[in-house]
Amino acid sequence: MWDALKDQGSPLDASFLNIVLSNPEKRNALSLAMLKSLRSDILRDAESNDLKVIIISAEGPVFSSGHDLKELTEEQGRDYHAEVFHTCAEVMMLIRNHPVPVIAMVNGLATAAGCQLVASCDIAVASDKSSFTTPGVNIGLFCSTPGVALARAVPRKVALEMLFTGEPISAQEALLHGLLSKVVPEAQLQEETMRIARKIASLSRPVVSLGKATFYKQLPQDLEMAYYLTSQAMVDNLALRDGQEGIRAFLQKRKPTWSHEAA
């Protein structure tokens, strides 16, 4: 169901994992099959030292329309519904717990769980024609799970208005409120996304991994515990081979050579 991005505008190697939502006829609905595929794609190469960054993009004018509503009928039953939402939550948490940064590249409408997917990525770049909406309330299914990711990205009143009215916000509004990292014209979307991805791919994988894990770990803590955890992480980072190489290279005014070794 997922193909590697073909025309990347730049040679790709094992540093990049491109995950493409490629079911545009179904508006890239996040069916259970699609979610399982996404889960295994995200997990693919997670432990490879070569992998530096993941990019999630989509074919067609809709990034993703969210859950497949045919899977949420009464006939499918409660257990099936539970599996859908459980798998979806698992995908979102895998993104956060993944050792490398995950970038969403959005070119079009992201709806409900599709909006949740964008909000769950570490970085999100969108074309200026993109828009974002959590319209479940219109069809009697409040976007409570998308709300988890949304509420952690934007101010409360922005999230609540989106959730209660189901109305879309533009890419510019999404940028303003923190749902997106960057908005560019459609023609520059791939270039800008790849610029960020290449930058991340040029860094030391264990340094970035430790940094990402530490960031999310300290986030819910009080200030004292957050500083305890991160001060420890800084010391551990300096003890990494790449931590020492980086400081040394800086003081010697040369480019660092990363080993990407985990210790």
Add this chain to the structure above:
Amino acid sequence: MWDALKDQGSPLDASFLNIVLSNPEKRNALSLAMLKSLRSDILRDAESNDLKVIIISAEGPVFSSGHDLKELTEEQGRDYHAEVFHTCAEVMMLIRNHPVPVIAMVNGLATAAGCQLVASCDIAVASDKSSFTTPGVNIGLFCSTPGVALARAVPRKVALEMLFTGEPISAQEALLHGLLSKVVPEAQLQEETMRIARKIASLSRPVVSLGKATFYKQLPQDLEMAYYLTSQAMVDNLALRDGQEGIRAFLQKRKPTWSHEAA
């Protein structure tokens, strides 16, 4: 003390509860009597299946000037002071815990506990001439309780500057920082507020109620617990009569007919 909004520009029915701060000579100060009246107004019809949305607005050029300072003198005494703040906090928490969304419609200055009231609503629409301030520090009474609602709506540095300097922010700044959901010219304030209210009134009450309660429940949780709670809520939502009707209507390409039944 509170009158129903008279000239609503649209026929009102039991779906809407209009609460109007209507003591403009006193700048709609939140005296203890006013707070108790507000509390009973908010509780009125809370359990009625007809009620879909609450709108809080105000008469006169000041939305609300906050607590009545005559009630906070030394002569009134500590117990009276405690009752004022306790009742105020109760009102703010009732708004959050209410089964239907509460919209603030602001046309003018909202000060101290008045600003807190706006920040505590789920949605806030304001005219562009409105402004917001927490000036207690000027008269030796730091706006600590308003700061609770403010700090949960805007970035920390915005809240702290407002609290430490007592200076007002404009409606546009309030929108930018997340205190407001929408800013419109004064002439369109009622129309825009009612547009949002009517939209919410057209939805299924038990779906919106479950969504609102779930949103605030997941908000302080870590990601795993938040997804656990909300995945459960999604399954429960689908089991609601209106959840099933909504999905069915969508797949059958017709408008849903809500029963508003709680199960």
Add this chain to the structure above:
Amino acid sequence: MWDALKDQGSPLDASFLNIVLSNPEKRNALSLAMLKSLRSDILRDAESNDLKVIIISAEGPVFSSGHDLKELTEEQGRDYHAEVFHTCAEVMMLIRNHPVPVIAMVNGLATAAGCQLVASCDIAVASDKSSFTTPGVNIGLFCSTPGVALARAVPRKVALEMLFTGEPISAQEALLHGLLSKVVPEAQLQEETMRIARKIASLSRPVVSLGKATFYKQLPQDLEMAYYLTSQAMVDNLALRDGQEGIRAFLQKRKPTWSHEAA
């Protein structure tokens, strides 16, 4: 290492404590010595009733370049590294726990722990030529400790993009996202900072202190506990001599005269 700000544009008295990072040849690097000096400067006069506000500024075109990388080499060793980060965290927490507001006045680049210092102040005013960056990842040392302060000031996606790419944001972007309280042209930086500082210095010290402490105390709590703590603080504030004087003066339409007495 620290000199009092000389050309303040206004007479200064014991109300103001100016802490100036004054090692511009080293880009005001936060060496361990600098951090210890900063710590003792921040603690100086903390208990004096005269002190009303602290302003942290810097000499030269760089506000601060962050840690001194010469102190983070392998040769310095793990214990030394730990002391550096521990002392740095201590400084940041002292700012938050200080009885008076701390204002950062930024005119230039604030990097890594320098950016953390700005984010940790209660209020931050910057010239429009200033910029902010957490570029540790470029030299193999992820800005995990700066990320603590950054993540509590700006939306998550803004923080992560800064941390993962190491790219700077402008003063305007920093303002938009909540890292700064105000941005002004360079020529007005001192005037605007002093305007805010003088405003704070004109207030009652115990009222402001109680307000600041209460604000940070309620911030991580759930709504009910936050209102419990702050309602109590409001009652305590009213029992302060300056709390009573402030209300009385307001009702008597005269300027209050603060005693600055702690009870």
